[in-house]
Amino acid sequence: MMAQQILLVEDDREIARIIKDTLIKEGYAVIWATTGIEGLEDFFSGNYDLILVDWMMPEMDGLSMIEHIRLQSDVPIIMISAKSKETDKVTGLQDADDYLAKPFSLEELKARVRSQLRRWQRYNKVFAADEMVSYEHGLKIDWVKERIYIEEDEVNLTQKEFALLKVLAQNPFELFTKEALYTLVWHQVELDQTHTVTVHIKALREKLHDPVKSPNYIQTIWGKGYRFIGEQV
Amino acid sequence: MMAQQILLVEDDREIARIIKDTLIKEGYAVIWATTGIEGLEDFFSGNYDLILVDWMMPEMDGLSMIEHIRLQSDVPIIMISAKSKETDKVTGLQDADDYLAKPFSLEELKARVRSQLRRWQRYNKVFAADEMVSYEHGLKIDWVKERIYIEEDEVNLTQKEFALLKVLAQNPFELFTKEALYTLVWHQVELDQTHTVTVHIKALREKLHDPVKSPNYIQTIWGKGYRFIGEQV
DNA sequence: GGATAAAATATAAAGGATTTATAAAGTTAC
DNA sequence: GTAACTTTATAAATCCTTTATATTTTATCC
Numbered sequence: 001m002m003a004q005q006i007l008l009v010e011d012d013r014e015i016a017r018i019i020k021d022t023l024i025k026e027g028y029a030v031i032w033a034t035t036g037i038e039g040l041e042d043f044f045s046g047n048y049d050l051i052l053v054d055w056m057m058p059e060m061d062g063l064s065m066i067e068h069i070r071l072q073s074d075v076p077i078i079m080i081s082a083k084s085k086e087t088d089k090v091t092g093l094q095d096a097d098d099y100l101a102k103p104f105s106l107e108e109l110k111a112r113v114r115s116q117l118r119r120w121q122r123y124n125k126v127f128a129a130d131e132m133v134s135y136e137h138g139l140k141i142d143w144v145k146e147r148i149y150i151e152e153d154e155v156n157l158t159q160k161e162f163a164l165l166k167v168l169a170q171n172p173f174e175l176f177t178k179e180a181l182y183t184l185v186w187h188q189v190e191l192d193q194t195h196t197v198t199v200h201i202k203a204l205r206e207k208l209h210d211p212v213k214s215p216n217y218i219q220t221i222w223g224k225g226y227r228f229i230g231e232q233v
Numbered sequence: 234m235m236a237q238q239i240l241l242v243e244d245d246r247e248i249a250r251i252i253k254d255t256l257i258k259e260g261y262a263v264i265w266a267t268t269g270i271e272g273l274e275d276f277f278s279g280n281y282d283l284i285l286v287d288w289m290m291p292e293m294d295g296l297s298m299i300e301h302i303r304l305q306s307d308v309p310i311i312m313i314s315a316k317s318k319e320t321d322k323v324t325g326l327q328d329a330d331d332y333l334a335k336p337f338s339l340e341e342l343k344a345r346v347r348s349q350l351r352r353w354q355r356y357n358k359v360f361a362a363d364e365m366v367s368y369e370h371g372l373k374i375d376w377v378k379e380r381i382y383i384e385e386d387e388v389n390l391t392q393k394e395f396a397l398l399k400v401l402a403q404n405p406f407e408l409f410t411k412e413a414l415y416t417l418v419w420h421q422v423e424l425d426q427t428h429t430v431t432v433h434i435k436a437l438r439e440k441l442h443d444p445v446k447s448p449n450y451i452q453t454i455w456g457k458g459y460r461f462i463g464e465q466v
Numbered sequence: 467g468g469a470t471a472a473a474a475t476a477t478a479a480a481g482g483a484t485t486t487a488t489a490a491a492g493t494t495a496c
Numbered sequence: 497g498t499a500a501c502t503t504t505a506t507a508a509a510t511c512c513t514t515t516a517t518a519t520t521t522t523a524t525c526c
Binding site for chain 2: 067070071072074095167170171173174175176177179180181183184187188189191222223224225
């Protein structure tokens with residue numbers, strides 16, 4: 001397995017050395033830049049899994065650097081700063097994913113790096129492999145194989161039905177208007193295709209044995225849209 | 234993976250189509266409103282992660298629309314405008330989170346949308362981490378999922394009921410006249426719609442099992458209005 | 467302070483408008 | 497030709513508003 005690459009942007013030589021040593025011992029590949037400008041150049045010419053950046057630096061501070069990166073990448077960024085006020089934390093977290101106030105322990109550093117890398121991996125994977133999700137009242141969904149079961153019996157969904165269920169079930173409890181569902185499932189700009197959605201919802205409910213009145217899975221929010229309310233087991 | 238919903242408020246059909254098309258291809262659900270009024274209605278009856286709004290529009294311009302929204306939500310708002318003067322930008326950024334001067338490239342549009350959505354996710358992670366608010370006497374409100382519980386049992390509120398409760402409960406102990414409630418919930422200025430408010434208050438009280446005489450949640454201030462008096466647990 | 471009138475709110479019920487569910491007939495694509 | 501999808505038409509459900517009436521509170525007068 002390729003070592004994960006970390007870009008460290010820190011002007012203080014001493015601190016940089018400590019961080020670098022720590023992370024290398026953890027098995028990461030660490031590249032060190034001393035200014036924001038240099039960090040940007042390194043970032044765009046390399047392939048990094050995580051960025052550690054100091055807030056206060058000469059030339060270009062960490063915040064501006066992050067803004068630039070964020071226009072083009074969602075790579076995890078951890079901001080390091082001597083500022084520890086709550087308001088600073090909020091500002092820092094605008095574009096960064098995590099915030100580390102100086103002084104910090106090396107254990108905390110390692111933990112946060114690990115956590116962000118894990119999140120990044122999860123984010124990059126479309127679905128977790130062999131992920132079978134079970135819900136109350138007998139529904140099971142295998143997202144990888146795209147198979148649906150009700151009480152152990154497989155139900156065959158059509159393309160649209162599956163796509164609908166996917167949007168809904170992967171965003172549980174989130175309300176979707178019919179228009180939103182249409183653009184998400186059909187990927188088209190059409191007005192007033194809401195009837196199509198309604199009809200597919202009905203078909204889906206039927207196949208899931210989901211009663212309209214007291215639903216286990218797809219709930220109608222009157223005047224607004226639909227949402228998935230299945231609780232995972 | 235997370236399906237994100239964007240509300241586009243733009244009166245120009247052509248521009249709207251291009252923007253909508255671009256964002257749908259990026260995988261967002263895009264709902265198009267042609268006026269500020271329509272946009273407001275859509276916003277308050279839907280569940281949006283971002284709003285793109287044109288400054289200049291008939292009926293209600295983008296600025297006024299934003300002001301209304303900001304009374305009740307921190308959703309990211311990007312203002313689109315033909316005005317490119319620095320002072321306009323400052324005005325536009327008063328309540329909006331970002332400003333896009335026409336003409337803009339679609340790449341820039343996508344980048345700014347991405348950036349704002351990321352900020353929003355982060356914000357929600359930090360501030361809305363524990364989303365369930367509990368009050369004395371058994372009321373629990375999940376503002377994110379928009380679910381209400383009384384003693385563990387979910388109660389289904391209608392749109393107006395929920396909107397009313399939201400205004401009241403998110404401003405505890407603040408007195409609202411019926412007229413104020415009407416404009417906040419109905420987004421219209423009508424005279425003498427106070428009866429409508431009264432009736433909805435009654436329905437809400439019933440669903441919350443809140444006695445009129447010795448209320449736990451909604452108190453009548455005779456001759457003045459209503460206020461929410463629930464104490465958080 | 468108590469009775470009474472006036473004002474405001476609470477309650478109940480009906481009507482209408484809107485939205486969704488359902489059924490069935492077309493249309494498209496393989 | 498069949499299955500999936502879309503469109504259309506109709507039925508059913510839900511919510512909002514309005515209206516009417518009852519009740520409660522406040523104000524006023526004696």
